[in-house]
Amino acid sequence: MTQSNYLPLVLGVPVVGAAAVLPFLVDGYWLSVAVYILMYTALSTSWALFSGPTRYIALSTGAFFGVGGYLVGTGMSDYEQSYWTMLVIAPVVATILAALIGLVTLRLSGVYFVIFTLGLAEMIRNLVSWVQNNFLGSRGLYVLTDLTEMHIYWMLLAITAAVFLFGWLLGRSRLGFALRILGNDEQVAQHVGIDTAQAKVILFMTTGFFAALVGAVVAPRYYYIEPNVVFSPELSFLVVIMALLGGIHRLWGPLLGVIPFTLLWEIITVYLPNATTMALGIAFLLIVYFIPHGVVGLAEKFLKRGEA
C-alpha cells in the first residue's frame, strides 16, 4: 500500500472542512444553492457508483428520495414519531425496497430494470395517495423541526462525504474490483466466478439508501409533504444528466457535472420557468451526442492528446 493510495483521503478532509465553514460566510440564496449542490452531488455520485460500472440507467432516484421524504412526513404526522427516528427508518425501508426491486429486475437484461424504474416514482406516488385517501384520511403531513438551512447543509455535507468515502472504499474492495470486471465484460465476470446479480443488487441498495437519506434530510425544507412534490420523476432525470455531464467513470466525475448544471438550472428556472422541460431535453441530447463520456472524459482526451 503506497502513500499515494491515500491521497484522495488526505485531499478530501480539508475540502470537507472548507465546505463546512461555508454557512458562516454566505446565507440566504447562496446557501440554498449550496444545499442543492450538495444534495445533487450526493445523489449523482451514489447513482454513478451503481450505474457507472453496470451501465444500467437507474431512474429510481425520485422514488427513493420520495420514500425518504414521505416516510418522514407520515411518521411525524400520522404516527407521532420524532424526526430522528424517521431519519433512521426511512433509509432502511428504502434499502429493503431497493433490494426487492433489484432481486426481481437485476437478474434479467438491463432494459427491464430501466423500464421498471422509469415509472416507479409515479407508481409509488399513486399507491401512497390511494392509501392516504382511503385509510389514513387526507390530512396534511407536516414536518416541523427546529432545523435551519444551515443544519440541513451540514447534514448533507456529512452524507456527501460519506458517499465519497464509501466510493473510495468500494474502489479498494473485492466488490469494487468485481464491479470493474463486470463493467468491462459481464460474461468474463461470470466466468471468473463473480456473482454479478448479487454485486448489482448490493450496489443498487446503496443507491436507494443514500437517495432516501437525502430525501429524509431535506424533508424539513418542505414543511408540508405532498406526495406530488416529493415523488418527482424530474429529480431522477436531473440526477442522471448531472452525473453524465460530469462523467461516471471517476468517483469525483459527477461533482464536475453537478456544480455547473445546478447553477445553470437555477438560471433557467428563474428566467425561463416555462422552458425547464425543454431545456432538460436539449441538455440530454447535447450530452449524448457531443460529450458521451462527460467532462472528465473530455479532459482526459485532451490530456492524452497533449502527451502524444
Next chain:
Amino acid sequence: MDIVISGLLLGGSYALIAMGLNLQYGVARIMNLANGELLVLGALAAFWVFTTTGMSPLVTLFAVAIVGFAGSWAVYRIFLAPLVRRSANQGQLEVDSILATFGMSFFLVGVMVSIHSEYFTYSFLASPVALLGTTVALNRLVAFCFAVLIGGGLYLWLNRTRAGLAVRAVAVSPEAAGLVGINVDRVSALAFAVGGMVTGVAGVLVSTFITLDASVGVIFTMKALIIVIMGGVGDIRGSIIAALILGMVESAVATLIDPGLTLASAYMIFLLILLFRPQGLFGRRAA
C-alpha cells in the same frame, strides 16, 4: 360484463401503441422512450385541429399518419442511425438510445407545453351506445374499430408482403438479414417510421375518449413497454393479446378498487411477468 367490454375497448388502443413501440424496439432496436410523447403529439394535433376548424379527428388521423411516418423516418435517419453506427454492441446502443430518446421526450413535452399547457378537452362522438347489454361511449367504439382495422392491416403487411418479411427478418437477426441481402439500415428506418406512424394515429384515437395533457406521455410509454415485454419483444401477435389483458385488468381495477391505481396494476402485471415469464407470453427462452 361492463368490465370486459370497456377493457377490450381500452385494450384496442393500447394494442396500437404497443405495436408501434414493438416495431421500433423489436426491429429497429431503438428503445424509444419518447413513444408516449409522440402519442400525445398526435392527440394534440387532433385536439388543435378539432377546436380551431371543427374537422373530425378521423380526418386528422390521415394527416397525422403521414406526418408521423415522415417525422419518425427523419428522426431515425438524423438522430438515431448515428447512434446505431457508433455503438459497438447492443448494450451500448440501448443505453445511448434510451438517453437520446429521453432528451427527445423532454423536448417534445416542452414544445407541447408551450403550444397548449392545459388539458386537451374536446367532445367528439360522446353519445352512448348500447352494446351487448352494456352502454359504451360511441367514441370508444369508433376508436376500437379503427384500432382493429389498423392493427389488422399492420399484421397483414408484416405477414403477407415482401417488405413485411424483410422487417420480420431484421427483427429475428440483423446480422443474418444483412447476409441474405436485406438493407438493414433501410428496413430499420422503415420499421421505426411505421412504428411512429401507428403511435401517432393511436394518439388521435385515444384523444377522442381520454382527456390528455402534455406531460402524460410517460405513462403511455410505460404501459406500452409493459405490453411489449409481456407479449414478447418483436412479436406483434403477443402485443395485441397482452394489450387486451392490460386493458381488462386496468378496467377491472378502476371499476372495483380505484381509478388511481391503474398504473399500479400495470406494475403488478409487469412484476408477475418478470418473475415468471421474462421472455414474454409467446417469446422463446433465450438460449
